Amino acid sequence: MAKQLWKPSTILNPVPVVMVSCCGREGKPNIITVAWAGTINSKPPMVSISIRKERYSYNLIKEKGQFVINLTTRKLAFAADFCGVKSGRDVDKFEVLKLTQEKASVVDVPMIKESPVNIECTVKDIIELGSHDMFIAQIEAVSVDESLIDKKGRLCMEKADLICYSHGEYWSLEKTLGYFGYSITKRKEVLKRRLNKKDR
Amino acid sequence: MAKQLWKPSTILNPVPVVMVSCCGREGKPNIITVAWAGTINSKPPMVSISIRKERYSYNLIKEKGQFVINLTTRKLAFAADFCGVKSGRDVDKFEVLKLTQEKASVVDVPMIKESPVNIECTVKDIIELGSHDMFIAQIEAVSVDESLIDKKGRLCMEKADLICYSHGEYWSLEKTLGYFGYSITKRKEVLKRRLNKKDR
Numbered sequence: 001m002a003k004q005l006w007k008p009s010t011i012l013n014p015v016p017v018v019m020v021s022c023c024g025r026e027g028k029p030n031i032i033t034v035a036w037a038g039t040i041n042s043k044p045p046m047v048s049i050s051i052r053k054e055r056y057s058y059n060l061i062k063e064k065g066q067f068v069i070n071l072t073t074r075k076l077a078f079a080a081d082f083c084g085v086k087s088g089r090d091v092d093k094f095e096v097l098k099l100t101q102e103k104a105s106v107v108d109v110p111m112i113k114e115s116p117v118n119i120e121c122t123v124k125d126i127i128e129l130g131s132h133d134m135f136i137a138q139i140e141a142v143s144v145d146e147s148l149i150d151k152k153g154r155l156c157m158e159k160a161d162l163i164c165y166s167h168g169e170y171w172s173l174e175k176t177l178g179y180f181g182y183s184i185t186k187r188k189e190v191l192k193r194r195l196n197k198k199d200r
Numbered sequence: 201m202a203k204q205l206w207k208p209s210t211i212l213n214p215v216p217v218v219m220v221s222c223c224g225r226e227g228k229p230n231i232i233t234v235a236w237a238g239t240i241n242s243k244p245p246m247v248s249i250s251i252r253k254e255r256y257s258y259n260l261i262k263e264k265g266q267f268v269i270n271l272t273t274r275k276l277a278f279a280a281d282f283c284g285v286k287s288g289r290d291v292d293k294f295e296v297l298k299l300t301q302e303k304a305s306v307v308d309v310p311m312i313k314e315s316p317v318n319i320e321c322t323v324k325d326i327i328e329l330g331s332h333d334m335f336i337a338q339i340e341a342v343s344v345d346e347s348l349i350d351k352k353g354r355l356c357m358e359k360a361d362l363i364c365y366s367h368g369e370y371w372s373l374e375k376t377l378g379y380f381g382y383s384i385t386k387r388k389e390v391l392k393r394r395l396n397k398k399d400r
């Protein structure tokens with residue numbers, strides 16, 4: 001079918017949708033949900049999150065130079081949406097959503113206990129881009145809920161029931177279509193991998 | 201349940217997995233699949249993709265200062281994986297995968313016809329981060345397959361059957377869990393929106 005030419009827009013989909021916990025130098029902790037987020041480097045592991053200057057969390061993160069990325073699950077979808085549309089100026093999101101603050105190991109920002117994976121970050125740079133500023137950050141530590149770890153110590157991320165964000169909607173993930181490298185792997189190895197997975 | 205403290209790693213999931221088409225100043229076009237990609241700004245619309253210096257496409261994109269992000273669907277999962285593990289130094293990926301080059305409107309880089317959404321980008325900055333360099337780019341134009349557009353001219357992205365990447369695996373999206381703002385919307389409006397959608 002033919003294609004329509006559209007004006008430039010933020011049409012890259014799907015994207016992650018993460019709950020970023022933060023707190024200023026003194027004030028109460030807050031949560032902001034961010035869809036403009038992603039991994040940007042492997043060694044050292046680094047992420048970026050982009051936030052509008054007007055947002056309440058913008059100054060909290062800038063002041064402190066630290067934040068925590070809390071991965072979002074199907075159970076947390078409602079809370080994630082709420083933390084994306086409501087401002088910390090008006091509501092205490094931890095309280096209203098009955099989310100629990102958990103002490104982080106490196107940064108002085110609480111993690112969200114209900115999130116199965118928490119990523120502690122320190123800001124390395126802030127780049128002004130226009131509507132948003134991009135916070136470039138290094139990952140300092142990762143906390144993983146024990147329920148996601150199998151007997152052999154492997155991380156079974158599929159048990160986390162993560163969600164993503166596509167064209168203004170939150171989506172659950174359905175089924176795996178293959179793993180990195182499957183297109184050049186022999187059929188035998190693919191089956192072996194599947195059996196190995198059942199073993200968990 | 202308790203959490204285990206892990207060393208820093210690239211554990212932000214899920215992430216987009218996009219096929220980036222590119223070509224140097226002269227050479228043949230190539231495709232590289234990138235998982236370290238994301239929207240970083242709304243106005244003007246901007247994206248970032250992170251690529252290792254060793255990758256064949258790295259110099260092509262650097263030389264030309266242009267690339268196209270082609271969104272990845274369930275049908276394109278195999279091709280996306282192949283373009284992530286094989287090098288353009290060894291194979292002509294367009295040819296081997298039987299993908300069709302389509303002329304872009306602004307940039308001088310072919311788009312992938314089989315991808316329903318193509319995003320034309322020009323590089324604004326390159327930031328060295330360690331293992332990867334981050335290409336910061338502005339979105340210049342967007343092409344959308346007519347099959348995704350309903351009678352009223354609205355984009356029905358769910359028809360694209362997009363995939364994402366989580367913890368080394370490609371995943372299809374299952375079902376929508378709500379739209380941006382649903383957590384503070386009245387029940388009546390949610391139902392109205394659903395009816396409206398069926399109307400398509």
